[in-house]
Amino acid sequence: MDDAAFSQLLLSEEDLEESFFGEEPSAAYDPVFVSGDASGRAIVDLTNMLTHGTHPETTHHASALFTNIVGSVVFHHVARFGSGACRQVYQELFAAVRDCAHYRMGLNDGVELDIARVAVEPVELGDGGFLVRWLSAVDHFRIETAWVIVPADDVLSFVNARVPDTSEIHRLARVAVDRVVDLTGTS
Secondary structure (H helix, E strand, C coil): CCHHHHHHHCCCHHHCCCCCEEECHHHHCCCEEEEECHHHHHHHHHHHHHHHCCCCCEEEEEEEEEECCCCCEEEEEEEEECCCHHHHHHHHHHHHHHHCCEEEEECCCCCEEEEEEEEEEEECCCCCEEEEEEEEEECCEEEEEEEEEEEECCEEEEEEEECCCCCHHHHHHHHHHHHHHHHHCCC
16 A cells, blocks of 8 residues: 555545544644653654654554634544554553643644643554543633544554544544554454
8 A cells, every 4th residue: 555545544524524624734733842741752752753654664654634613623643554563652652641641732833732631541443542631721721632542453543633522533533443444454
């Protein structure tokens, strides 16, 4: 599967229940660790690595970003790894999330977010994954986000959503993992 075919694994505007618009992922994100738990640095480094496909064992990667006029955001990253690295990256990300109570990160537009972990729970998708809920604060604004990270064989799917309906992250993650299974034949 080449990179163009691999991008078919991404969520699309049609998968989203609200009206969203696709954007260039790297233009909006590229966080940097500012302060907080050391595991926060690992989270930032690992999410950047997934976004840009820079892990040495990455064989394919793709990212999508969707926004809408009411402020909802959906990021989706998929990466295929060689040499068993998918499980290793998943475990590193899970350990960092589990160990991180809070951290501060900066975006490339100069905004800094204080981020606190609210909850971590397992999800029964792919080879087993997890959901983490975060509360981010910027000045007097509070932003709730949720991530679902799921390995399926050698492909890691990462859905990051800021949407009002908390069940939507589960639906999007299921769509994403089902697409990986359908298009790659993984289980």
